[in-house]
Amino acid sequence: MITVHVYVKGYLKKYFDRESYSIELESKATLKDLYEKIDEDLGKNLPPSVWSHEKKSFRGPVVVKISGESIIDLDFKLQDGSDIILSRLLVGG
Amino acid sequence: MKTKLYGYAGKELWVDLTAGCITIKEIDPAVMRKYIGGTGFCAALLFTELEAGINPLSAENIVVFATSPLSLNKVPGGGSVIVGFKSPITGAWGEARSGGNFGPDMKRAGFDFIIIKGKSDKPVYLEVVDGTAVLKDAANLKGKDVYEKDSLMKNQLVGGNRKHMSAMCIGLGGENLVRFSSIMHEDRAAGRGGAGAVMGYKNLMGIIVSGSAEIEAANPDQLQKILKRTMEIVIKSDARQGMHAYGTVGDLPANDEDGDLPTKNWRSNSFGKGAEIFDSFQNNNLIKAHPCYAGCPIGCGRIIEVKEGKYKTPVHEGGEYETIAAFTAFLFNDNADLAVKCDYLCNKYGIDTLTTAAVISFAMECYENKIITEADTGGYAFEWGDADAILQGIDMVVNRNHIGDLLAEGVKIASERLGEETKKFAIHVKGLEGPAHDPRSGKLLGITYGTANRGMCHIHPLEGMAFDRGKMDWGMMKYGVRDPETVDRWDEKGKGIDCKILQDGLSSADVLSTCKFMMYAGVTIDHWSEILSALTGWDIDGEELYTICERVINLQRLFNMREGLSRKDDMLPERVLSAPEFGIYENNQDCVIKDFNALLDEYYKTRGWDIETGCPTADKQKELGLTNILL
Numbered sequence: 138m139i140t141v142h143v144y145v146k147g148y149l150k151k152y153f154d155r156e157s158y159s160i161e162l163e164s165k166a167t168l169k170d171l172y173e174k175i176d177e178d179l180g181k182n183l184p185p186s187v188w189s190h191e192k193k194s195f196r197g198p199v200v201v202k203i204s205g206e207s208i209i210d211l212d213f214k215l216q217d218g219s220d221i222i223l224s225r226l227l228v229g230g
Numbered sequence: 231m232k233t234k235l236y237g238y239a240g241k242e243l244w245v246d247l248t249a250g251c252i253t254i255k256e257i258d259p260a261v262m263r264k265y266i267g268g269t270g271f272c273a274a275l276l277f278t279e280l281e282a283g284i285n286p287l288s289a290e291n292i293v294v295f296a297t298s299p300l301s302l303n304k305v306p307g308g309g310s311v312i313v314g315f316k317s318p319i320t321g322a323w324g325e326a327r328s329g330g331n332f333g334p335d336m337k338r339a340g341f342d343f344i345i346i347k348g349k350s351d352k353p354v355y356l357e358v359v360d361g362t363a364v365l366k367d368a369a370n371l372k373g374k375d376v377y378e379k380d381s382l383m384k385n386q387l388v389g390g391n392r393k394h395m396s397a398m399c400i401g402l403g404g405e406n407l408v409r410f411s412s413i414m415h416e417d418r419a420a421g422r423g424g425a426g427a428v429m430g431y432k433n434l435m436g437i438i439v440s441g442s443a444e445i446e447a448a449n450p451d452q453l454q455k456i457l458k459r460t461m462e463i464v465i466k467s468d469a470r471q472g473m474h475a476y477g478t479v480g481d482l483p484a485n486d487e488d489g490d491l492p493t494k495n496w497r498s499n500s501f502g503k504g505a506e507i508f509d510s511f512q513n514n515n516l517i518k519a520h521p522c523y524a525g526c527p528i529g530c531g532r533i534i535e536v537k538e539g540k541y542k543t544p545v546h547e548g549g550e551y552e553t554i555a556a557f558t559a560f561l562f563n564d565n566a567d568l569a570v571k572c573d574y575l576c577n578k579y580g581i582d583t584l585t586t587a588a589v590i591s592f593a594m595e596c597y598e599n600k601i602i603t604e605a606d607t608g609g610y611a612f613e614w615g616d617a618d619a620i621l622q623g624i625d626m627v628v629n630r631n632h633i634g635d636l637l638a639e640g641v642k643i644a645s646e647r648l649g650e651e652t653k654k655f656a657i658h659v660k661g662l663e664g665p666a667h668d669p670r671s672g673k674l675l676g677i678t679y680g681t682a683n684r685g686m687c688h689i690h691p692l693e694g695m696a697f698d699r700g701k702m703d704w705g706m707m708k709y710g711v712r713d714p715e716t717v718d719r720w721d722e723k724g725k726g727i728d729c730k731i732l733q734d735g736l737s738s739a740d741v742l743s744t745c746k747f748m749m750y751a752g753v754t755i756d757h758w759s760e761i762l763s764a765l766t767g768w769d770i771d772g773e774e775l776y777t778i779c780e781r782v783i784n785l786q787r788l789f790n791m792r793e794g795l796s797r798k799d800d801m802l803p804e805r806v807l808s809a810p811e812f813g814i815y816e817n818n819q820d821c822v823i824k825d826f827n828a829l830l831d832e833y834y835k836t837r838g839w840d841i842e843t844g845c846p847t848a849d850k851q852k853e854l855g856l857t858n859i860l861l
């Protein structure tokens with residue numbers, strides 16, 4: 138098993154009950170597995186404006202940074218102790 | 231001996247269409263130092279050259295295409311051009327920005343500014359190549375759509391640099407004097423306020439620019455360093471990641487949930503279908519991200535299509551938040567394909583997507599209330615969300631058929647002609663229809679909608695929603711804006727002060743003719759001033775640039791005052807001040823703007839404007855060097 142630390146930043150904070158979570162995953166877990174876990178544990182509290190229950194992923198411009206790098210590849214392999222930052226900005230248009 | 235002006239091409243191109251005469255003038259270094267370019271130059275020129283009270287659709291009006299020293303592909307956001315004019319939809323200050331290569335290519339062609347006066351007695355277009363310009367017969371362009379005009383001008387180009395040629399043109403909307411016609415640069419638009427109609431009146435179908443001139447920077451090494459630094463800031467920013475991956479339309483679900491999505495002609499501030507529409511757009515319409523000019527580090531543009539079915543639409547660039555939101559929520563339509571088709575048609579005909587959707591939603595409400603009937607609409611039932619009504623509505627507006635002839639005047643004039651009972655359906659400020667953000671989601675947006683010089687626009691109030699809800703500060707806390715994390719979106723007190731500071735600071739993007747989204751991705755007014763200083767050799771810091779922006783906003787305000795506008799024209803429509811009629815915020819009193827007059831007082835006081843009239847005081851004018859505009 139590995140443990141990753143998830144931090145929620147910016148506009149996204151209002152949807153989570155805490156600003157950080159430590160989440161346990163299987164040792165070969167990927168970003169997709171983390172999303173499955175988020176859906177299972179926290180998904181019911183996330184509104185459709187930010188979370189797609191069908192796709193089990195964020196909806197709209199949520200940026201995922203792992204160890205400072207922005208990651209979009211769902212197969213990205215997570216490491217034990219990784220810091221994962223979730224943030225969302227509103228820019229208008 | 232004249233000192234060399236670095237960063238500029240050095241020339242203004244004056245085109246008198248009545249006389250058919252073209253004049254090239256050197257730019258005035260003192261005017262550049264005072265106003266820089268972009269909206270600053272437009273304000274100085276239009277204030278001094280236009281007589282008060284002229285008809286915007288007359289030979290007397292002037293259209294200015296303005297760049298700045300930052301209009302270079304290598305500058306973040308440098309692929310922009312500002313168009314300045316007296317607006318035919320507001321009768322007041324008009325400005326619009328288009329992204330794309332036109333601005334940088336105009337400088338390559340040898341000009342910082344193109345100034346169009348008069349009226350040609352036959353259709354013409356302007357060809358600007360390597361420091362020279364010629365008016366060409368446009369008989370074969372007349373009646374053609376935007377895409378056709380663009381390729382005809384490019385195919386007919388003589389000489390120039392085919393790697394660096396850009397065209398802007400009007401569509402049928404401009405030719406038919408639809409008051410909210412845009413000037414199009416391929417699928418990008420100088421969209422709001424009706425510059426396309428002004429050009430159409432002048433019989434000017436388009437402008438093509440091409441050239442190879444290099445712009446010399448005063449301090450090339452310093453420039454390279456600051457550009458590298460700002461590019462890195464943008465590329466590493468979360469805003470860049472989000473906008474590149476999802477475009478501006480990515481905000482649709484969150485805006486809907488937060489009450490920032492005007493729905494059914496502003497009867498509500500939420501639609502409840504934002505997530506569904508966004509998913510449909512992502513799954514069915516989106517092809518890829520696209521930068522509007524070569525070099526943009528963000529690339530918020532979208533290449534989109536509707537592959538098949540009733541709303542089959544060719545591949546084009548579009549799908550911006552404002553357009554998709556307007557052609558869905560405004561009209562109570564939940565079909566993203568239909569919105570994409572409308573987006574394409576507006577681009578093809580050269581009409582502003584926001585006002586087009588707004589006038590159709592106004593017509594739908596008039597139809598619902600039996601103020602107009604099928605006798606006015608060519609037999610179509612203008613029911614909410616009705617696809618035929620929406621598509622026919624666009625056609626009627628562009629061709630000025632049936633009710634379209636009235637709608638082509640915009641909601642203010644249409645409502646005045648249809649009668650008092652329609653006034654509450656006409657959602658506009660100063661005559662410009664509201665965009666797709668709703669101040670019933672955060673009060674800063676309300677005061678910016680009221681006071682933006684071009685009316686209820688989507689550019690100058692962007693900072694309202696992003697401050698109140700998005701908690702962005704754009705590096706403006708050092709200029710006095712409050713920490714957004716400490717501000718409640720529903721509060722009113724203090725927002726008049728925040729508004730003034732943010733308007734001045736963020737209008738730096740307009741004065742510099744750059745893209746404001748760079749400021750969302752971390753470029754501050756201080757970074758802009760460093761780039762400007764390296765390009766020109768002037769020693770301008772953020773504070774001075776901020777003062778220049780304040781000067782420009784005040785000059786635009788004086789332009790509006792001279793046209794007879796006053797405090798009453800800063801008021802918001804009653805519906806926008808009131809609680810939503812339905813949706814998740816139905817009757818929610820938090821949404822209500824309780825004391826808009828107090829907000830205005832606070833804003834005027836902060837600006838140094840007269841509380842009664844809203845006019846910049848003599849002291850304020852003196853402080854900003856506006857007692858003599860050009861000195």
Ligand code: SF4
Nearest residue numbers: 329522526528530745
């Ligand atoms: S961020 Fe978007 S609008 Fe701005 S210059 Fe880039 S592509 Fe154009």
